[in-house]
Amino acid sequence: MNRYLPVARQHFLAALASTSVVVKSICAAVILLYLLSFAVDTVYGLGVTPGYLFPPNFWIWTLVTHSLAEKHVWDVAVSLATVVVAGRLLEPLWGALELLIFFVVVNVSVGLLGAFAYFLTYVASFHLSYLFDVRIHGMLGFLGGVLVALKQTMGDSTVLKVPQVRMKVVPMLLLLLLAVLRLTTLIESNVLASYGFGVLSSWVYLRFYQRHSRGRGDMSDHFAFATFFPEILQPVVGLVANLVHSILVKVKVCRKTVKRYDVGAPSSITISLPGTDPQDAERRRQLALKALNERLKRVEDQSAWPSMEDEEEDAAKAESPLLPNTSAAGKGNSQESSLITFEDAPSQL
Template identity: 70%
Template sequence: MNRYLPVARQHFLSALSSMSVVVKFICATVLLLYLLSWAVDTSYALGVTPGYLFPPNFWVWTLVTHALVEEHVWGVVVSVGTVMAAGRLLEPLWGAMELLIFFAVVNVSAGLLTGLSYLFTYAATFNLDYLFAVRVYGAPGFLGGVLVALKQTSGDTTVLRVPQVRLKAAPALALLFMAVLWLAGLPEIAAPMAACFYGVLAGWVYLRFYQRHSRGRGDMSDHFAFASFFPEVLQPAVGLAAGLIHAALVKMKLCRKMVKRYDVGAPSSITISLPGTDPQDAERRRQLALKALNERLRRVEDQSAWPSMEDEEDDDDEVRTDAPLLPTQEVEALAAGTSASQNPTGQESSIISFEDASSHS
């Protein structure tokens, strides 16, 4: 085991060196706060406590800092590994700034929704432990958001071969695993499970409706619908319920109605881009269509090209010079025949005969 540690450390450092400044900053902050937790209760000062998040305390900064706090080594491994996986798989597609926005949106939403859920639980049970004994911190919220993003970008990737598990099932499996741990008698897993669930929900809402990209905003493709997070048996019912809820939110103006957009590009070509389509595939098809159109126009231009006047004159000269010369008798006979055909009354023939007679006399 000890001989593999230097190799793992080398791979970790090489992977971290290739990351952006955003990923390095988040990982360094997590490590620094973990070391600080040995001397200070960082989960109390920087983690989300439902009783302190809402009035009259308003510890709103904890919505930003709770995702960077860890108190256990395994939590640091999960947090740093999640951030590095996002930097390796999502940052090349989105960019560093978009990854930072996604990190902030998911964590703030997960912390706020988790705190609200515990507040409602206290309102139903009047148990103060749900307000002041609960600490929400760590990477579960961002882990749920990253799993949703990986489902969107590379959902068909196979994670396990036996049994065959694809990446698109990872969010549901993560929540199921946490639920099993909670039912097995680990009550401290309840807060991470709630944060992971709300991270999945926040990540899906942001990627589905609000993320800006070159094709517009959001992703309305069928493979990223809310029903796709459930087994195929439940997808029709979940899809119907989700559609009704979305329509109600649109009527209440709490959600924006999504429409498919057709973007017309340059006048030389027409580009039709729909949300959810692969931009590289669309660009490849556009190039093929443009190439076929150019070849067709080239053939039409070759067929309708104007002939050269010099070539026609040269051809006429060749025809005149190459034509065979007729004998003199044939020429006279042709001339006489032409004159007779032009004077059907016979006047020309009488003149000729008169001249002949006068010459004989």
């Protein structure tokens, strides 16, 4: 173990050096608060406690600071790795400002949704421990958001080869693993709640609200809510998700989105269609180009080496100049026939 730690630290520092000031600042805050936790209880003062977030206390600042507070060194390692991965893979696509907005939106949503869920649990059970003993803290909610964003941007990439695991199934696989660990009481309920609400809030933001050059949100088929579940459950989940979305549109919580399809290529025509998206069109275009290139390569490989019969025929023509040039004659006959056809055309009309 001691042999791999220097290598891991070297790779981490190299990755951190290539990120923006936003990523460096978040990592520095996590490390600083962890060191401060040896002197004071930072999780109590900076983590979300449901009973203190709501009236009459209003500890509103904990919605922003709870993700930076950690109690264990392995939690710090997970938090730093999550932020660095987001800086390396998402920041070049979005920019530092959008990454910061995503960080704030996901963590504030995790704090609010988690506190509200524990409040409902208290209403159902009347146990005050759900209000004052629970501490929502750490970067697991943002980890869920980063995995959802990676599913959106690189969902078809392979994470593990044996067994084969693609990026698009990783968010739900980790959620299932955390649920199993929670049933075995190896982790606390706030860990599962943070990650689950991080997945949900990040999907809602990326699906409907994130601003980019193509407009707002991502309505492509590969990023639908049903795609987070196994294929056997996708029809049922898709039906329920569409029903919920229709209700939210009717009550003016969400607005009805119109997908746009860019016909592209020779013209600049843009058509609004109900079931297409520029990202899906670009993905299909790339697959078509790849298939075309492979087919052209096979054709070139087959025509690169002429057959022996063609070489012998060309040599015989070169040695026998008295042989008629059938190709030229044929060409002349074809030209003559075409002229005759062209001249006879008016009489036929």
